[in-house]
Amino acid sequence: MARNNLTSGNSTANSNKYSTAIFAPGASRLVLAFVFNARASANNAETPTATGHSLTWKQVDSVTAGPVGDRRLTCFRAMGAAPTAGALTLDFGSQMQDLCAWSVFEYDKVDTSGANGAGAVVQRRNQNGTGVMLSVGLNPFDDPTNNLAVGGVILSLLMDPVKPITPGAGFTEIHEQSPNQPGGKSGTLQTQDRVGASSSVNWSWNGAENAAAIGLEIKAAVETGTGGNDLEQLVRRFEPVLFFHPQEAFYPSNAKRYIEHAALWKVEAPFDTKSSWGGLTQPFPKSPLIPARQIAALDNEPGNYLGDPNNLVDTEREERFLELGGWKDKAETPQPNLTATSANTYANRGSIFNLYMTEPGLNNSRFWYHAEVFDTDRLKRLTSPFRAPDLLKVFESLKNPTLLCYYLFFPAHEQSVGAGCTNIEAREVGAFAGEWSCITLMLERDTAASPYRPTFIGHTGSQTSVFELTPGNWVRRPQSFDDKMRSNMKVEKWRLGTGFGAALPEVIEDHPRLFVSLGTHSLYLESGSHNVDPFPDDAKSQQCGRFDTPSLMPKDPDPDDDFWEDVGAFLAKVFSPWLLALGPWGLIAGIVAAAVEGVLPTPGGLTVVGTMDFAPDDQTATAGAGKTIRPGGLNVSDAGTDVEDWRSAQGVQDSGRRYDYLVNRTTQVWWPSDDLRSGYQGRWGQRVENDPLPRRGGMRFPQFWKMFFLAMADGKTTGLL
Numbered sequence: 001m002a003r004n005n006l007t008s009g010n011s012t013a014n015s016n017k018y019s020t021a022i023f024a025p026g027a028s029r030l031v032l033a034f035v036f037n038a039r040a041s042a043n044n045a046e047t048p049t050a051t052g053h054s055l056t057w058k059q060v061d062s063v064t065a066g067p068v069g070d071r072r073l074t075c076f077r078a079m080g081a082a083p084t085a086g087a088l089t090l091d092f093g094s095q096m097q098d099l100c101a102w103s104v105f106e107y108d109k110v111d112t113s114g115a116n117g118a119g120a121v122v123q124r125r126n127q128n129g130t131g132v133m134l135s136v137g138l139n140p141f142d143d144p145t146n147n148l149a150v151g152g153v154i155l156s157l158l159m160d161p162v163k164p165i166t167p168g169a170g171f172t173e174i175h176e177q178s179p180n181q182p183g184g185k186s187g188t189l190q191t192q193d194r195v196g197a198s199s200s201v202n203w204s205w206n207g208a209e210n211a212a213a214i215g216l217e218i219k220a221a222v223e224t225g226t227g228g229n230d231l232e233q234l235v236r237r238f239e240p241v242l243f244f245h246p247q248e249a250f251y252p253s254n255a256k257r258y259i260e261h262a263a264l265w266k267v268e269a270p271f272d273t274k275s276s277w278g279g280l281t282q283p284f285p286k287s288p289l290i291p292a293r294q295i296a297a298l299d300n301e302p303g304n305y306l307g308d309p310n311n312l313v314d315t316e317r318e319e320r321f322l323e324l325g326g327w328k329d330k331a332e333t334p335q336p337n338l339t340a341t342s343a344n345t346y347a348n349r350g351s352i353f354n355l356y357m358t359e360p361g362l363n364n365s366r367f368w369y370h371a372e373v374f375d376t377d378r379l380k381r382l383t384s385p386f387r388a389p390d391l392l393k394v395f396e397s398l399k400n401p402t403l404l405c406y407y408l409f410f411p412a413h414e415q416s417v418g419a420g421c422t423n424i425e426a427r428e429v430g431a432f433a434g435e436w437s438c439i440t441l442m443l444e445r446d447t448a449a450s451p452y453r454p455t456f457i458g459h460t461g462s463q464t465s466v467f468e469l470t471p472g473n474w475v476r477r478p479q480s481f482d483d484k485m486r487s488n489m490k491v492e493k494w495r496l497g498t499g500f501g502a503a504l505p506e507v508i509e510d511h512p513r514l515f516v517s518l519g520t521h522s523l524y525l526e527s528g529s530h531n532v533d534p535f536p537d538d539a540k541s542q543q544c545g546r547f548d549t550p551s552l553m554p555k556d557p558d559p560d561d562d563f564w565e566d567v568g569a570f571l572a573k574v575f576s577p578w579l580l581a582l583g584p585w586g587l588i589a590g591i592v593a594a595a596v597e598g599v600l601p602t603p604g605g606l607t608v609v610g611t612m613d614f615a616p617d618d619q620t621a622t623a624g625a626g627k628t629i630r631p632g633g634l635n636v637s638d639a640g641t642d643v644e645d646w647r648s649a650q651g652v653q654d655s656g657r658r659y660d661y662l663v664n665r666t667t668q669v670w671w672p673s674d675d676l677r678s679g680y681q682g683r684w685g686q687r688v689e690n691d692p693l694p695r696r697g698g699m700r701f702p703q704f705w706k707m708f709f710l711a712m713a714d715g716k717t718t719g720l721l
Contacts, residue, residue: 001109001148001220003174003193006031007088010101010179010189014040016092018100024085025053025078029106030120030218033057033076034152035090036101036177036189045072046095052088055080056300058116063126065212071156071187075124075214079117098184103152103175103191111219113650113660114667115300122147122219122666128212135168135202136215139675140381144197146220151201153213155188163209165190168202219666231662232650234452235371237510239631239646240406240439243527245518245619246626249353252408256659257365258434258684259297259306259670261355262322263288265686269317272691274344286338288323297670301657307669312680320682321698322434324411325351327686330424344689346424346696347433349412356411361654367629367644372663374403374705376448382674382705389713391706397716402443402452405704407663410435412685413699414519415534417613421544429545429613430520430534434684434698436487437461437521439514440708441494454494456721457505458708459514461522462532462618463488469718478715482702485536486695489704491711492525493721511631517618530618539693541613672701 006023025031031053039045044064050057055078062074090100113119127136134153141147151171155163162178171192180186190203201215244251265288268276278286289311296303305311313320326336329343334351338344356362374382379401383391395401415430440458445451463481466474479490496502504525505512515527524530541547624640632645648661665671665679672679685698715721 001107001146001195001218004029004106004108005174006104006106008101008103008175008177010036010099010177012099012179012181012184014096014098015100016094016096018090018097018102020088020090020102020104022085022087023104025055025080025083025106026108027081027083028079028112029108030110030117031055031078031083031104031106032060032150032216033078033088033102033104034189034191034214035074035076036154036179036187037072037074037090037092038098038100038156038185038187039070039072040096040098042068042070044069045097046092047072047074048090048092050076050078050088050090052086053078053080053083055083056116057088058118058299060121060216061124061126061214063128063212063214065128065154065156066210070185071154071210071212073152073154073189073212073214075152075216077117077121079112079120099179099181099187101177101179101187101189103177103189105174105191107148107218109221111221111664113662113664115298115658118299118667119664120219122217124214124216126212126214128210130210131208132206133202133204134211134213135200136213137200138198138215138217140199140377141197141217142378143220144377146195147197148193148195148218148220149198149201149215150191150193150218151203151213151215152189152191153203153211154190155205156210156212157186157188162186163188163205163207166204167192168200168204170194170196170198171201231373234373234404234443235662236631238404238441238454239511240369241508241511241513241631241634241636242629243513243515243621243623244626244628245516245621247518248516248626249349249414249519250356250410250412250521251366251627251629252369253356253362253411254365254368254659255370255407255409255670255684256297256668257361258324258409258411259295259322260303260657261293261359261362262295262324263292264290264295264306264311264682265321265323266313267319267321267687271319271687272689272694272697274338274342274689277338277687284338284340289320292324298658298667299669305669306680312669312678312682314681320680321687322682322684323686324433325349325355327688332424344686346428346431346688347412347686347698349414349431349433352411352433364647367647368661369646369648370407370409370661370663371648372405372407374405376400376402378674379403379705383709386706386709389710389717391709391713394709394712394716398442398455399444399446400448400450402445403705403708404441404443406439407704408437408439408521409684410437410521413521416616417541417545418616421613423544423546425545426613427545428696429541430695432685432688432696432698435521436684436699436701437523438487438489438702438704438707439512439523440489440491440704441512442708454510456491456712457494457512457525458489458491458704458711459523459525460487460489460704460707461517461524462520462530462534463536464490465531465533469720475718475720478711478718478721480707480710480714481536482704482707484700484702485539486699487702487707488534489707489711491708491715491721508634508636511634513623515620515623517620520618522618524618524620527620527622530620532618535695539695543613545613672703
């Protein structure tokens, strides 16, 4: 990564607009502009806007210095394929400034994903204070060898007209400007950078002064053609082959397209009550925060940006969900809107299916995966905090590990209870909109320069049943639920020579073959029927899905239990509001109806009639029986006649929008950040009524890397891995 200094300068003229000298940015280079301004009065200085060079200049960060905030430091970024020569104009609106200074420079060989240089700026931090030095702390670098630390600092000078700034250890000064308005204000702007990881960007000077600073991490471009280190080549090398059931309705699709067609809703606790959707104070009919087809998933694309802070709220009292296709009631009548009389009981998956069949943008988004690569340093950073179980110990058992994740987004998930239950509650017990699944490969190599070799494979889906490992020792295959108990990942050794899982997964070249179960989209290494136990023990339904969990069923009195509390919960589940509204006669009618259904206590005690529900086994078809999705051009001899190539690609442009299949958690705000402090963490499908667990509302995006390591820890405990 090389820096090219473009221009620096200052002006002490009283003005609300300043222009730099003429300069010409390079094509597809990251241009950074640090701007220092001082307001004419003792109040917060205005944040400027920047224009010029046929580029869109985006504010990266801004911070004030001093107790009254009359000095400000702002950083802008820009990038374009064909910038023009000219001056950069800095506009402060109607607010007059005493002075302005600027430092403008550019870098080549940076990450060019995202709009206007967004992919190149991995992190940003700011800091202000008073003293003889200032430091801006940075998180560990994604690439500690090649990424760049950049910083800008301003001094709000009180007595001295000029005060030099000393760069931090290992940093190189880029520009230093010291505008001084006689009889007015003065200050210093300094910028600096260094190649390689830095825990902080820091400066020092003589004599205590008010200061403010901004620190950045700039991401280097991925080198290609160097011993298999090219990220895209690595992802393409292990692209999976998927075999689907002939009755399957939903296929892996581009998650960004889904977002752009969906609506975004605000919801407050209680989350499974429709009066909370849109906000408790919003009257019926309710409306979303952002209507359908008006979300911008990337900054600067058409619509309301998903990354705005109000769209990312996720607390114990308030969250967000995406909604596509609306709802349906228990009679399966569509309920597209949220009114005082609507019954928003289930996600309308039929409507979602129709949209994916008839809407070109959604139809063409099918047969797409998203891929993310976790390198060794990132895995060490992620696993280090987890010591119970000890995920760092699992990490340390691997040689130069890299985790390759293929994320599969399904517009809907369908799961019912066992045979003999035909009621709507049974059919919808585990069905929802917006599902994520994952195929994960652990890649190891002897040295950092050696070729990758796969050693383990992870695949998500339903929890599998226990088996007797040794007499009296019942265990499951190594697996782990996500934090919300919605998705389960199994981990297997890669192609063992003998024993359980020998020669699995089947491969074509390096491409693993997996079978996708009907409706649930569980992923398996073998076709056929798979015995599953999909829900955690405290989330198993009874009476054909009419009860979300056994804890809501009335039971025999116990001296230590509040029996009537159980009965109250039971009555609340059984009797609908319209029956209770009828008074005693409605109550009697409800009891009679409940007796017919077989869910009331028996006369000889209070034991519940009926048994716990069990889901049917996951069903996968033999290769070629349904649709096959394969890497483009790969010869899959048993693929059958219904074959699709993966459509995943980088830099796809359509109607002013960009689509990438490689995950970038900085620019693609729909991915939660590694520390779960930023990014979209809401639900990918609509909330529904009376769903306390919940499992009929859309799921969140899981930490699949964590599930993989937890499953490996489980396998090492049982001796299966």
